Amino acid sequence: MTTVALALTDGMLHFELALAVEVFGSDLTHLVDPWYDFALCGPGPVRVGRFLLEPDRGLDHLVRADTVIVPGWADVDRDPPAELVDAVRAAHEAGARVASLCTGAFVLAAAGLLDGRRATTHWAHTDVLTGRHPRITVDPDVLYVDSDSVLTSAGKAAAMDLCLHLVRLDHGAAVANTVARRLVVPPHRDGGQAQFVTSPVPAPGNHPLAALFPWVLERLDRPLTVEDLARRAGMSSRHLGRHFRAVTGTTPLQWLLTQRIRYAQVLLETTDDTVDTIATATGMGTATTLRRHFARAVGVPPDTYRRTFRTRARDALAGPGDGAPALRPLRR
Template identity: 70%
Template sequence: MPTVALAAAGRLLHFELGVAYEIFGNPPLNAEHGWYDVLLCGPGPIQVGPFVVEPDHGLDRLVSADTVIVPACADVDEPPPPELVDAVRAAHEAGARVASLCTGAFVLGAAGLLDGRRATTHWAHTDELSARHPEAIIDPDVLYTDNGSVLTAAGKAAAVDLCLHLIHLDYGATIANTVARRLVMAPHRPGGQAQFVATPIKVSGDHLLVRVLAWAQERLDQPLTVTDMARQASTSPRHLGRQFRSVTGQTPLQWLLTQRVRRAQEMLEATDESIEAIARATGMGTATTLRRQFKRVVGVPPDSYRRSFRATISA
């Protein structure tokens, strides 16, 4: 029976800890060959959201676990507890598979486990994780990463995806899909799939981009150029480009492509329109172009994306 140790110290977010306990602590009916032995390990009473939780074991128990799960830290501005960092590092050195959920990646970073490895965390904290651990290869655009003995997940739902991925590795697709159905989740979302977030664009009401962003989003089905957008903003294409990079971090055409792909995501989730019809409605022109651009931005083909979200709805 493989051991999954939940490493708890400091102040934690309750969702990630709770979902890990739910997934690994409740065997599905078709788990005929055993299930995980789940241990909650910590140095003493811990604050989990509004609750205080008493661990079953000390952090020293991590060193003998098969898998160590590090849940999300409540405040990334607070350094991870040194005793937690040391225990996670020791567990990995002893051969444990170590996985972080959301901001738990900061613990792995402090333990030196992300150096030279690809990792992720919630998109709102990837810049800070990269700045704090420059030797790590931080990818803000994926749901989770798997380096074999070190795995990391992005926020919330992606934590569930990583847990299901671990079950898939340990017990196979059938068992993992059974757990997913119990959770009313899609059977599987590849780790390379992008974090489905719309990065906030902070512009005031009188900023020249306010008008042009709204104007462009209403015309995604039409061919648009930078000159068209600059004309709408009553400025030059060069100045528009500077404003776009300053506010969105993208060029106007990169931003426009992102909006087209997000509109395609919405249509794939909410309609039965064909890929060809969605390509026309989003200004992609052809199904071939949509498939190529969608996979490049999102990480999976549009057909797979639709199947994944429809599976969630019908589960």
């Protein structure tokens, strides 16, 4: 997936557009060479908020892209332009992977790409999307949905989560984590996490679980239970669950499993350890258990993942003139 085209027209949301440009349009050949061949595609000069953008290519270029990204569509009460809808549909029919950021889902819906699929958009507009396109299974409670060749995200920060998810699919976890560190954002948030939590995600050290997270991440090789976490946090299991939902948008066990899988990805990419050794290091116990959870979460078996991402991960971790940093469990 080396060619990325950003589909533009008047009335796009500039924040989501800028995220895609920053991730895919920056020169990151020091991480992976080649990086993405990136192009802004539109019908002509495009007004985005207060800015006038001059696209690199016309909308007809979308059919030649491996990945097409549609930023947020500002006016969800108005149908997106037919020429944009037609170009996005044609790109998907030509084999492109198509991803929408925030309300860009309305463009994909108008193109018929979401019919019969599960999808999401910004929570404030999920009812509108459902009412206008009843053949779509709209999930208002997730950050993003990966439905094979069609992906959709919620708004703002979730759009960055989806962009990093695409990088992770194409180049592996270590490269995606390096990009996230460059942008000073969390390296991985599961698409299935809630769009918003019952209280804002607090700064490190400013919530009841602040000391628990690093304690857990240093002990991923151990068979931790919810009771173990609750005991360490000094609260009941039920109280712990409420705090986890408020801070992370997910449950303690799901969060723990996600950390184990992401740590396994990094070990597969950057070490020669066997799957059995990695299963022990990540607290999965056996290679069979690791393979089952890994394939379900990532989509491919551990050995296939290693063959795909091993070399580029080592290059990314080493960097220009740097030694590879010490491996640590991934933090959310």
